Amino acid sequence: MTLDSLLLVVVYLCVQLFANKLISSSAVGRFKWLSFSGGVAVSYVFVYVLPSLHKEQARFAETQGLTMESELYILGLFGLLIFYGVHKAAERAQHTHLEGEGHFFWIQIMFFAVYNMLISYIIFASDIEGIEAxxxxxxxGMHFMAVSHDLWREDSKRYESLGRYVLAVGIAFGWITGVFAPLPSYMLAMVFAFISGAMILNVLKKELPSEENAHFKTFLAGSLGYTAITLALKYFFNW
Incomplete structure (x- = not known):
C-alpha cells in the first residue's frame, strides 16, 4: 500500500459522502459544475478507457491464445447491457410508485455499490502509480460525484440517510481488495472490460447534461482541457 493509494481512496470516500454538499455549496453553480464534470468524464472514456481496452484485448488474446480478438469487448457489452437494464428498471419503478422508486431504489444502490467497488478495485490493483494514478x-472522482448526484436526485432522503454510506463501503472494499488481493493480469483485464462497458453507459446516460441543464462552454472546456493535458502528459512521460 502506497501513500498515493491511501490519499486517493480518502478523496474518493469524501467525494462519495459529501458530493452533493460540494456541488450545492460551490460558487461555480450546479449546472456548470456538472457540465465540467461531464466533459472530463467523456474525455476520460475516449482518451483512456477505450485505448486501454484495446490494449488489454491485444494482450489478452496473445497470452490466452485466443483468436476471436473481441472477448473483452463482449464482456464490456455485457457490462453495458446489465447496467442499462438497471436504469430501465429504475425508470419503470419511478413511474409505478408515487414517491421515488420504492424498494427498487435499494437494489439500484446495491448495483452501484458493486460498480464503485469494481472501479475502485481496478484503480488500486493496476500498476499505475504516482502522477498518472x-x-x-x-x-x-468526478464520475463518482456525478453518479452520486444523480442517485441523490432520485431519492434524496434515503440517499442521504443510508445510500451514500453503502456506496462508500463499495469504494473502501474495492480499495482493500485491490491493494491486498490483486487478481492475475488476465482476470484483471476481464474485470476492467466489464466495468468499462458499464462506465461508458453511465457517462453517456448520466453525465452528458440535458439541454435544459447544460452549460456547453463549461462542458467543452472540461472535455478539451482534460484531453489536451492527457495527451501532453502521455507524450512527455510516455504513459
Missing amino acids: VFYGVAV
Whole structure:
C-alpha cells in the first residue's frame, strides 16, 4: 500500500459522502459544475478507457491464445447491457410508485455499490502509480460525484440517510481488495472490460447534461482541457 493509494481512496470516500454538499455549496453553480464534470468524464472514456481496452484485448488474446480478438469487448457489452437494464428498471419503478422508486431504489444502490467497488478495485490493483494514478483518479472522482448526484436526485432522503454510506463501503472494499488481493493480469483485464462497458453507459446516460441543464462552454472546456493535458502528459512521460 502506497501513500498515493491511501490519499486517493480518502478523496474518493469524501467525494462519495459529501458530493452533493460540494456541488450545492460551490460558487461555480450546479449546472456548470456538472457540465465540467461531464466533459472530463467523456474525455476520460475516449482518451483512456477505450485505448486501454484495446490494449488489454491485444494482450489478452496473445497470452490466452485466443483468436476471436473481441472477448473483452463482449464482456464490456455485457457490462453495458446489465447496467442499462438497471436504469430501465429504475425508470419503470419511478413511474409505478408515487414517491421515488420504492424498494427498487435499494437494489439500484446495491448495483452501484458493486460498480464503485469494481472501479475502485481496478484503480488500486493496476500498476499505475504516482502522477498518472492521481491524474486519472481525478476523472474517476468526478464520475463518482456525478453518479452520486444523480442517485441523490432520485431519492434524496434515503440517499442521504443510508445510500451514500453503502456506496462508500463499495469504494473502501474495492480499495482493500485491490491493494491486498490483486487478481492475475488476465482476470484483471476481464474485470476492467466489464466495468468499462458499464462506465461508458453511465457517462453517456448520466453525465452528458440535458439541454435544459447544460452549460456547453463549461462542458467543452472540461472535455478539451482534460484531453489536451492527457495527451501532453502521455507524450512527455510516455504513459
